[in-house]
Amino acid sequence: MIVGGVNPNGMAHLEKMTIHNLDSGDSFEVLYNPASYVQQRTVSYSQTSLLNSDAPIVQFQCGGAESLTFELFFDSMSAGMEVGGGLLDRLKITANSILPTTSNLVDVREYTSKVYDLMYVDEDEHRPPELGIEWSSLQFKGFLSSCTQRFTKFSDDGTPTRATLECTFIESRDLDEVFGKNPLQSPDTTKYRTVRQGDSLWAMASHEYGEASRWREIAAANGIDNPRRLRTGDLLVVPALLE
Numbered sequence: 536m537i538v539g540g541v542n543p544n545g546m547a548h549l550e551k552m553t554i555h556n557l558d559s560g561d562s563f564e565v566l567y568n569p570a571s572y573v574q575q576r577t578v579s580y581s582q583t584s585l586l587n588s589d590a591p592i593v594q595f596q597c598g599g600a601e602s603l604t605f606e607l608f609f610d611s612m613s614a615g616m617e618v619g620g621g622l623l624d625r626l627k628i629t630a631n632s633i634l635p636t637t638s639n640l641v642d643v644r645e646y647t648s649k650v651y652d653l654m655y656v657d658e659d660e661h662r663p664p665e666l667g668i669e670w671s672s673l674q675f676k677g678f679l680s681s682c683t684q685r686f687t688k689f690s691d692d693g694t695p696t697r698a699t700l701e702c703t704f705i706e707s708r709d710l711d712e713v714f715g716k717n718p719l720q721s722p723d724t725t726k727y728r729t730v731r732q733g734d735s736l737w738a739m740a741s742h743e744y745g746e747a748s749r750w751r752e753i754a755a756a757n758g759i760d761n762p763r764r765l766r767t768g769d770l771l772v773v774p775a776l777l778e
Contacts, residue, residue: 551565555667558659594726604704611641663678676707735765739753740753
């Protein structure tokens with residue numbers, strides 16, 4: 536009989552994705568790492584149509600929150616070092632895996648609920664808990680915005696023993712992270728504004744630049760000789776301030 540070397544993967548406990556409840560300070564490991572994950576970000580733009588133009592003017596509005604999506608696998612009849620969770624969880628699942636089918640005692644919802652329940656509103660925070668997702672180089676902070684449970688295997692008495700969870704998290708940021716950067720209405724960004732009834736260059740300059748006296752820069756950028764004669768519906772360029 537030929538005896539091979541010991542598989543090091545069977546000896547070492549694999550690094551597991553950990554989900555932290557940043558509000559309560561609690562955390563837990565997933566039972567199995569996801570096979571893949573998807574990070575997605577969108578950016579919003581407004582489109583202003585011009586008369587007799589083939590294409591609209593596209594103007595940046597705001598950046599969207601990043602999302603993180605992955606599928607988690609759960610099996611309360613598994614055994615082996617690849618199973619995550621705490622030491623007691625691993626021992627409990629391993630013991631359950633060697634029992635006859637009619638004696639399986641571990642309901643997989645005991646573990647799926649740890650994730651699924653993260654969408655319930657916290658009475659103190661008046662929102663679901665803020666979460667931290669940590670797995671090696673993946674570091675993500677946000678909220679669980681969607682979770683679909685799919686139960687795919689059952690014991691003889693109907694207790695679910697295997698499930699998959701399709702999870703989507705949405706990014707959260709602190710206010711100082713958001714407002715510490717140039718906002719959309721920053722005067723160092725060129726913008727386009729449609730003239731509405733009652734508008735004036737003075738009011739527009741005050742709103743965009745914080746100084747009504749800078750109306751001449753808007754007038755010059757649009758070739759306006761008489762600032763009192765604005766036509767409703769005209770599209771004006773509000774130039775960026777270079778100083």
